[in-house]
Amino acid sequence: MRAILVLLLLLATPLKAEEVVLGLSRDQVSISTNFDGSEVIIYGAIKREVPIPQNEPIQVIVTISGPQAPITVRRKDRVLGIWVNTDAMDVSAAPSFYAISTSAPWQQVLNEADDLRHNVSIPRRIRSIGAWSQVANPQEFIDALVRIRMANGLYVLDEGAVDLRESTLFNTAIQMPANLTEGEYATRVFLTRGGKVVSKYETSIEVRKVGLERWLYNLSRQQPLVYGLLSLAIAIAAGWGASAAFRLMRSG
Numbered sequence: 001m002r003a004i005l006v007l008l009l010l011l012a013t014p015l016k017a018e019e020v021v022l023g024l025s026r027d028q029v030s031i032s033t034n035f036d037g038s039e040v041i042i043y044g045a046i047k048r049e050v051p052i053p054q055n056e057p058i059q060v061i062v063t064i065s066g067p068q069a070p071i072t073v074r075r076k077d078r079v080l081g082i083w084v085n086t087d088a089m090d091v092s093a094a095p096s097f098y099a100i101s102t103s104a105p106w107q108q109v110l111n112e113a114d115d116l117r118h119n120v121s122i123p124r125r126i127r128s129i130g131a132w133s134q135v136a137n138p139q140e141f142i143d144a145l146v147r148i149r150m151a152n153g154l155y156v157l158d159e160g161a162v163d164l165r166e167s168t169l170f171n172t173a174i175q176m177p178a179n180l181t182e183g184e185y186a187t188r189v190f191l192t193r194g195g196k197v198v199s200k201y202e203t204s205i206e207v208r209k210v211g212l213e214r215w216l217y218n219l220s221r222q223q224p225l226v227y228g229l230l231s232l233a234i235a236i237a238a239g240w241g242a243s244a245a246f247r248l249m250r251s252g
Contacts, residue, residue: 018058020189020201021045029176029185029207037178040064040205042101043171046191052167053193059102059109060162060170061190064205065125066097067183073141089134089141092127096181098155101172103162111195118197120190122146122155153177180207 025041042062052058071094077086100122102109115121126142135141149155154177162172176185184204191199 017048017050017053017198018191019047019199020191021047022189022201022203024187024203024205027203027205029180029205038176039173040176041171041173042187042189044169044189044201046168046170048168056194058164058167058198059104059192060164061103061109061120061188061192062101062162062172062174063120063186063188063190064097064099064174064176065095065186065188066207067181067185068093068095068127069181070094071145073145075141075144087135087141089128089138091142091145092129094126094145096154096183097176097185098122098125099158099174099176100156101158101161101174103160103164103170105159106157109192109195110190110197114192114195114197118190118200120188122150122157154179176207182207 022042022044025043026038029038029040046058071091072088073091074085074088076083079086100120106121110120115124119125123142123146126145128138128142132138146155150157153175156174158172158174162170164170185207187203187205189201190197
């Protein structure tokens, strides 16, 4: 009797049809004095316990999200011929960096309901609690923030950048800019069919300052007075050196 119950339980438990097996070219990025950005290669495979479904093709979405931080978005208008700040909205949290790579155009890989559930698209990653009490149309401010950060390379949507082979192997490369914020960068991979998420994998990439950058960062936080005096001394020395060099050039 017990064996029959176990068998019925196993039959009643659905097999996990598809799941991600992931690899990273690096799980740590070091920011030094000559750091000019870094490329992270994300590769993996789709593990299956059942045959590949034929009804809808599998799609892959890869995201990397930097640390979240509040930010104030301001709108400028021309008043009496002068551009001035007229409205402002406080955004509760926005990623310092956010990149999305997909295996197909966005409309084909994820529907609106699952985007809302998993916060995948760029606007969904931005939280603006109480925005309606601050401005009449908060979406305009969110769109402006996204537009500015996309222009600066901090927000990226790269459609079709995931190379998906035989619905099993995939890889993509995400370029991380030079002006990265230190912290943990959440990395997520979504498998979707018909716009619905069927599997998700999460890991992280650590971004840390090293060498002189790390020493200056710690000094500014732990001994701000010493850091300020050191900065002042360097500025004075640089000014004196430039002045001396100019005098030598003129006398020569």
